[in-house]
Amino acid sequence: MSYLVLARKYRPRNFTEMVGQEHVVQALSNALQTQRLHHAYLFTGTRGVGKTTVSRILAKSLNCLGPDGQGGITDQPCGVCQACRDIDAGRFVDYTELDAASNRGVDEVQSLLEQAVYKPVAGRFKVFMIDEVHMLTNTAFNAMLKTLEEPPEYLKFVLATTDPQKVPVTVLSRCLQFNLRPMAPETVQQHLGAVLQAESVPAEPQALRLLARAARGSMRDALSLTDQAIAFGNGRLEEEPVRRMLGSVDRSHVFSLIGALAEGDGRTVVDTAETLRAHGLSAASTLEEMSVVLQRMAVLQAVPQMAAAVDAADAEAVAIARLAEAMPADETQLLYSLCLHGRAELGLAPDEYAGLTMVLLRLLAFKPGAATAAAEKKSPKPAEPPAPAPAPAPLPPSPAPEPRPAAPPPPAPVAPVAPEPVPEPASYGNAPMPPPLDADGPPWEADERDYEPELPPASPPARPDAAEVVAIPVRVQPEPGPRTQPRAEAFVPGRPVPASFTPTQEGEVWYAVVRELIAAEAITALVRELALQSQLVARDGRHWMLRVERESLNQPVSRERLRAALAQAGHADALSVEVGVVIDSPARRNAVAAAERQRRAEEIIESDPFVQQMVRDFGAKIVPGSIRPLPPQGA
Incomplete structure (x- = not known):
């Protein structure tokens, strides 16, 4: 039969x-x-x-x-x-x-x-x-x-x-x-268990779980895979043979990868990827399994009450809960996004395992501590170039300025060529641009030195009394098109800062501490934003009280990282954060300082004699957004 x-x-x-x-x-x-x-x-x-x-x-x-x-x-x-x-x-x-x-x-x-x-x-x-x-x-x-x-x-x-x-x-x-909806893996697994029990085929629950996930909602696919697994396992369904048949990645490898990424251990990440290559396990399946685990980790991080209800008998659930505590929520979201997009990039890589390794190492490159480690590795090398820095110092007293005073001797023979009317072209709109022809030949055959006397008059007449020049209003050129007004507002940063700023004594201390932590790269990402947007309200010994306006910044993970950074820097051992009105924060101080630098830069440009002359003679206008102040020293 x-x-x-x-x-x-x-x-x-x-x-x-x-x-x-x-x-x-x-x-x-x-x-x-x-x-x-x-x-x-x-x-x-x-x-x-x-x-x-x-x-x-x-x-x-x-x-x-x-x-x-x-x-x-x-x-x-x-x-x-x-x-x-x-x-x-x-x-x-x-x-x-x-x-x-x-x-x-x-x-x-x-x-x-x-x-x-x-x-x-x-x-x-x-x-x-x-x-x-x-x-x-x-x-x-x-x-x-x-x-x-x-x-x-x-x-x-x-x-x-x-x-x-x-x-x-x-x-x-x-x-x-x-x-008709795709079936849940739990429903498929339960039905497979009933079918195998009727067939008197022994099966491990984990093997059935793998088959149910591989079916992707199709009961017919699940039963077909079960037929294949029975033949592959010689009448038995065990986890290891089924995993090899499906090419699935052992969750232990996934847990190892996520744990190494949480600790920033690049060596373990690379070694695990090589292990997957040696066993011929699918790179796409690895990223898929990681996405499943990361999704469960994100749920536990968003709803901590679910972590307390994890069944201690479920080894996978316990491992996922442990990883959820070890990896910050922002890194979990970042890694989940990288895994989803990385599956589409595997086909573009030289081979799928190289693509898998690059996807995993990408998180290490974006980890908050990665920038600090890279800076420490590179710090000895950039420290050497400052030694030769004194070499450019002799440049100011170098003979470079000498030739400029020596330039007047050449005009002596040029004097016959350039008659008296030459100084008058200070007003470019009235004087003829080409010089008059002389007996020696057309102007294009004249020596280049013949035109040098025209350059100095352009700058000396442009530097009369400052009061006389500033009297000309400088216009700002509007951008064409229907979006003129919004874009002009976006590109003119010299406007009053909307946030109020009231200096406080504790604000001075907090501003200095935050600048110190940022310069040392002790705080990054959300932790840095929390420090910049907060106000130091009170200091009680080694306990500091901060205040923020947004509840979204007051996250337990960010608060604990900021406290650890303060403790490591020797400032405070305990930290409390409340939600309220902030009148003095490092971010507001930076905004006020940036607005002042922008205002001074605009004043310098608008009062510049050359700009005034261009406005007066040619109707020039300043392009919106083209004025940018120089960054402060040490920035």
Whole structure:
């Protein structure tokens, strides 16, 4: 006797055996009980979720005669009458299944519809089941519209598709649509356990969990993988053989990678990646498993109460809870994003393991401590260039300034060439640009020194009394287009700082401490933002009290890191943060200082004699956003 695969052997034969589609079963059962039956049904969903199975059960419910042959329409087909047995065997004359993937033309549909004029031969209803209906051509859809809208009372249509977007709306409007959902891994695992128990096949729970995750919501895929795993394991389902068959990554490798990333241990990350390469484990599967673990870690970090409810008997749950405590929440989110995007980059890498290594090392490059470590490694090398720095010092007294006073001797022979009117071109708008021709030849043959006397007059006349120059208002050029005003406001930083700033004595101390911590790179990212946006309210010995305006900054992880940085710097051992009005913070001080530097830079540019001359003679305007102050020394 030939072997019947599990997916066919354990196909549900009634609604009570259906798994994971309770919303569809309930709707159809109620309709059958009250006999409020529609003439066309459309079942949609991904592969292996039960579309064809529901169609066959519905056909049996409509045509079941009961064990005694006196039954009627029911939601619980008996399975023993002639109609039920023939439908299960695929030989019921009044139940027709059409595969639209291979019979998608109008001729096939017309031949099916020709049977609609005949009443049922053996059953109560004719049932036309069209699978993958979205594959039909537009002509075929149009051919069935009229019959689908007003079929005979003894005819029922059942359509199934994995892509309902390709079905015309004219067909959708004529059907009752039911969406069969992908099944949860827990549901698939539970059903696999029942099937294997009926088959007397020993199976480990972890092996079933791997098969349920690999099925990705499809019960048929899960049963097919189970058949393969039984053959691979010689009649037994154990975790290690199933993992090797699926190419799945052992969670211990995933935990090792995440733990090493949390500790900043690049050597362990690289060694683990090489181990995955040696065992031939999939890099994409590694990133997928890491994403699953990181998602559970993020949930535990966002809801700490769930960590206390972790089952101590579940080793994976305990390991995930431990990693959630070891890795900060912001790094968890960053690593999760890197894993998701890294899977798309694997195909672009020289090989997938090199791509996996780069994705993992990318987090180490963005870790808050990475910048400090890199600065410490590079600090000896940049320390050497300051030694030769005195070399440029001789440049100011170098003979470079000497040649400028020596320049006047050359004008002696040029004096005959440049007559008296030469000084007058200080006003570029009135004097002719080319010099007058002389007997020696055209101006392009003259020596370059002939034009040097014109350059000094441009600068000396531009430096008269300051009061005379500043009297000219400097205009700011508006940007063209409908966004002139918003962009001008965005690019003119010399505006008053909206936040109020009231200097306090504790603010001076806190400002100096924060600058010290930032310069030493002891605080970064969210911790630095907390320090910049907070105000030092009081100091009680080694206990400091801070105040912030936003509750989002007062996170336990950021607060603890700031306290550790203060303790390491020898300032405070205890730290409290309250939410309230802030009037003096390092961020406000920096904003005020930046606004003042911007204002002074704008004043310098607007009062510059050359700028004034360009405005006066050529109508020049300052481009918005083009003035930027120099950064302060030591920044």
